[in-house]
Structures are given as structure tokens and as C-alpha cells.
Amino acid sequence: MDLFKLFSGKPSSKEVAKDRLKLILIHDRSNISPELLDMMKSDILEVISKYVIIDDGDIDVRLTRTKEVEGTSPALIASIPIKKMKER
Known part of the structure; x- marks a missing residue:
């Protein structure tokens, strides 16, 4: 058990690094470039924004x-x- 994590509520730097490495490996294995993922994100946000107001942050x-x-x-x-929700 990680006592630091218990009191801080934040994941340890080890866990953050491990999660980042997993994401990098997944991107590499799926053959989707970061640019393509950004384009997909933009398209998804554009469609969703037609119906709701989203928190960009x-x-x-x-x-x-x-x-x-x-x-x-x-x-x-x-x-x-x-x-x-946006008014219809």
C-alpha cells in the first residue's frame, strides 16, 4: 500500500509515468497518429457542441x-x- 497516495489523494509519479507509457504503447500499436486522434477529437467536439455546452478545460x-x-x-x-443542454 502506498501511504503517500492514501494521504495526498493524488497518484504517485510512478503511476502517472506507467499510465503515460501504456498510452504511448497503445497509440503505437493501433497505428493512429496523434494528428489523426486530434482530428477525431475536434470532429467529436463539433458534433456534441450542437446539442450541449461543454467544459473545454x-x-x-x-x-x-x-x-x-x-x-x-x-x-x-x-x-x-x-x-x-442547449435549448431546442
Whole structure:
């Protein structure tokens, strides 16, 4: 048990580095360039912005892997905080 993490509430630098390395490996193995991921993020935000007002400061869009029956496959994970719904 990491006592520092228990009291600080923040992940240790070791955990942050480990998570970053995982993301880099996932990007490398999925053959999706950072530029393509940024374009996908922009398109997703453009579509969602038609319906809701989003918090631009805390958006997280990343590529990860999911376990399938026959191995793993890439998955796009998006965390987009919504401030409020737009009036229709």
C-alpha cells in the first residue's frame, strides 16, 4: 500500500509515468497518429457542441484497448464534461 497516495489523494509519479507509457504503447500499436486522434477529437467536439455546452478545460479523449473474445482491440474513450443542454 502506498501511504503517500492514501494521504495526498493524488497518484504517485510512478503511476502517472506507467499510465503515460501504456498510452504511448497503445497509440503505437493501433497505428493512429496523434494528428489523426486530434482530428477525431475536434470532429467529436463539433458534433456534441450542437446539442450541449461543454467544459473545454477538462476534456479527455484517448485511445485504449478493450479485451475481446479473440484478443484485444482499440477503443476510443472520451470524457467530455457537459455544462448544460442547449435549448431546442
